[in-house]
Amino acid sequence: MAIEWESVIGLEIHCQLDTKTKVWCGCSSDYDNSPENTHTCPICLGHPGALPKLNKKVLDYAIKAGFALNCDINKESKFDRKNYFYPDTPKNYQITQFDHPYAEGGHIDIKLSNGSDKRIGVTRIHIEEDAGKSIHAGEESFINFNRASMPLIEIVSEPDMRSSEEAYQYLNLVKDALKYTKISDVSMELGSLRCDANISVMHKGAKAFGTRVEVKNLNSFKGVARAIDYEIGRQIEEIENGGEINQETRLWDEEAQVTRVMRSKEEAMDYRFFPEPDLVRIVITDEQLERLQDEMPESKVAKMARFVDDYKISENDAETLSNSIELADYFEKVVISSDNPKLSCNWILTEVLRILKDNNKTIEDFSINSEELGEIIKLIDKGAISSKIAKKLFEIKLNDERSPKAIVEEEKMAQVADTSEIEKMVVEVVANNPKLVEDYKVADEGRKPRVVKGLMGQVMKASKGKANPQMVMDILIEKLS
Ligand SMILES: [Zn+2]
Structure with missing residues (x-):
C-alpha cells in the first residue's frame, strides 16, 4: 500500500509599514529606486555614534496589525541586535525583536473545502528594520541604502497549514486584515509584503514533524502556492527514493518553477543575538491601546x-x-x-x-x-x-x-406608461403582423406565450425600449383575444 503523506507549512510574512519616515530616523520613506542614496542619514547608514530612536507611528501601526490578527499585545518588549555581515546591512547587524516580541498568540480563521473553519495560529509579530538593496549590473555591484531602516513587521505563523491552498488562503486573509487597517499597501508586487515558507512532510498521522526546509524569494501569491506544491513533491520524492531531507534554505526560481539550495544547515549563521543597548524598552500604555482600538475599522x-x-x-x-x-x-x-x-x-x-x-x-x-x-x-x-x-x-x-x-x-428616456400611447403602438404592430396574429389564434396554450413574446418585441422596438413591458403584455393579450 502506498504511503500517505501529509505536509506541514508555516509562513513568515514581512510587511512594510507605510509611515512617512523610517523606523529610527527622520529620513523620508518615500524613496524611489534611483541608484543615488538620497534618503539616508548617519543613523540609517550606521555611522559610529549615531543613535536610533523609535518612530512612534511605527509602534502605533504595529499594534494595529496585532489587533487585526487577533494578537495579545505585550505591554513591555525590547529590541535586539541580530549580527551578520552582509553588504546591504550598513551596521553589520539588524535591529529586531528576538525573545520578547510586542505581539503574540493571534489567529486567522480560514475556510476548508468542506465549509468548516480552521484556525491558523499567529505565533508572534515583531518590529524590525529592513536592509538596503544590492543591485548587480554586469561586472559591477551597487548598494542602495534608501530602503535601509525602513520599518517592517514580521508575522510568524504556527506550522498549522497542511496544503498550499491553506497557506494561500491564510496569506490572503492576513493581507486583507492588514489592508483594512491602512498601515501598509500590502503589495507583493511592490515588495511591501514578502513571504517565506517553512515546509516539511511526514507520514499521515505521524506525531513528529519531518525536517523542515525554508523557501525564500516568493514574490507573488500564486508563486507561494506553486513553490509550496513543488517543495512538497520534491521532499516526498527524495524520501521515497531513499534519500533524506536536509535542513536548509532554498530559493524559489519563478522562471524554472523549482526551488534551489541557497545555504545548508552547516552554513547557517550564528546571529549572536543580544539586547540593543541604544534603544529603551518598548512600553505600551493602556491609553495607547485604547486610542488605537478606537481607531480600528x-x-x-x-x-x-x-x-x-x-x-x-x-x-x-x-x-x-x-x-x-x-x-x-x-x-x-x-x-x-x-x-x-x-x-x-x-x-x-x-x-x-x-x-x-x-x-x-x-x-x-x-x-x-x-x-x-x-x-x-x-x-x-x-x-x-x-x-x-x-x-x-x-x-x-x-x-x-x-x-x-x-x-x-x-433625453426623453422615461418609460412610456400611458395606456393610450401603448395601445396605439400595439394596434399598429398587430395590423402589420397578420401572420403572427393568425399564428397566435391557432397556437395551443403552451405555444401562445412565445408568439406573444415575438409581437411584444416589436412593440418594444417601436417604443425604442421605453414602453412599460408589463403594460405592453397586458394590452397585447387583450387585443389578441
Ligand atoms: Zn536616515
Missing part, C-alpha cells in the same frame, strides 16, 4: 457577515464588495439613497466594477457618486425607466454633470 470578516445579514446578499457578493473599505462604503451609501440593497449590489458588481476595471481605476475616482447611482436605481425600482434604458442612462451619466433625473427628462 470594522474588520473585513465582520463587515461581510453584516452585509449578508442586513442586506440579504450572498456571501460571495459581500466578499467582493468588501474587497476595499472604500467600495464597501460606496455600496452602503448607494443603498441609503436607492433603498434597494439587492439591486444596488448587482449594479455595483456588474456595471460599476466593469467600468473601473476597463479604466484601471478605483472607486475613489469613479465619476458617478453614490447618490447619483442610488437615484438611477430608484428610477428603475419605481418603474420610471426600464433596466435596459437604465444602462443607457448609466453610460451617459459617466461623462455628464446633469443629475440622472434631469438626463431622463431632457
Whole structure:
C-alpha cells in the first residue's frame, strides 16, 4: 500500500509599514529606486555614534496589525541586535525583536473545502528594520541604502497549514486584515509584503514533524502556492527514493518553477543575538491601546457577515464588495439613497466594477457618486425607466454633470406608461403582423406565450425600449383575444 503523506507549512510574512519616515530616523520613506542614496542619514547608514530612536507611528501601526490578527499585545518588549555581515546591512547587524516580541498568540480563521473553519495560529509579530538593496549590473555591484531602516513587521505563523491552498488562503486573509487597517499597501508586487515558507512532510498521522526546509524569494501569491506544491513533491520524492531531507534554505526560481539550495544547515549563521543597548524598552500604555482600538475599522470578516445579514446578499457578493473599505462604503451609501440593497449590489458588481476595471481605476475616482447611482436605481425600482434604458442612462451619466433625473427628462428616456400611447403602438404592430396574429389564434396554450413574446418585441422596438413591458403584455393579450 502506498504511503500517505501529509505536509506541514508555516509562513513568515514581512510587511512594510507605510509611515512617512523610517523606523529610527527622520529620513523620508518615500524613496524611489534611483541608484543615488538620497534618503539616508548617519543613523540609517550606521555611522559610529549615531543613535536610533523609535518612530512612534511605527509602534502605533504595529499594534494595529496585532489587533487585526487577533494578537495579545505585550505591554513591555525590547529590541535586539541580530549580527551578520552582509553588504546591504550598513551596521553589520539588524535591529529586531528576538525573545520578547510586542505581539503574540493571534489567529486567522480560514475556510476548508468542506465549509468548516480552521484556525491558523499567529505565533508572534515583531518590529524590525529592513536592509538596503544590492543591485548587480554586469561586472559591477551597487548598494542602495534608501530602503535601509525602513520599518517592517514580521508575522510568524504556527506550522498549522497542511496544503498550499491553506497557506494561500491564510496569506490572503492576513493581507486583507492588514489592508483594512491602512498601515501598509500590502503589495507583493511592490515588495511591501514578502513571504517565506517553512515546509516539511511526514507520514499521515505521524506525531513528529519531518525536517523542515525554508523557501525564500516568493514574490507573488500564486508563486507561494506553486513553490509550496513543488517543495512538497520534491521532499516526498527524495524520501521515497531513499534519500533524506536536509535542513536548509532554498530559493524559489519563478522562471524554472523549482526551488534551489541557497545555504545548508552547516552554513547557517550564528546571529549572536543580544539586547540593543541604544534603544529603551518598548512600553505600551493602556491609553495607547485604547486610542488605537478606537481607531480600528470594522474588520473585513465582520463587515461581510453584516452585509449578508442586513442586506440579504450572498456571501460571495459581500466578499467582493468588501474587497476595499472604500467600495464597501460606496455600496452602503448607494443603498441609503436607492433603498434597494439587492439591486444596488448587482449594479455595483456588474456595471460599476466593469467600468473601473476597463479604466484601471478605483472607486475613489469613479465619476458617478453614490447618490447619483442610488437615484438611477430608484428610477428603475419605481418603474420610471426600464433596466435596459437604465444602462443607457448609466453610460451617459459617466461623462455628464446633469443629475440622472434631469438626463431622463431632457433625453426623453422615461418609460412610456400611458395606456393610450401603448395601445396605439400595439394596434399598429398587430395590423402589420397578420401572420403572427393568425399564428397566435391557432397556437395551443403552451405555444401562445412565445408568439406573444415575438409581437411584444416589436412593440418594444417601436417604443425604442421605453414602453412599460408589463403594460405592453397586458394590452397585447387583450387585443389578441
Ligand atoms: Zn536616515
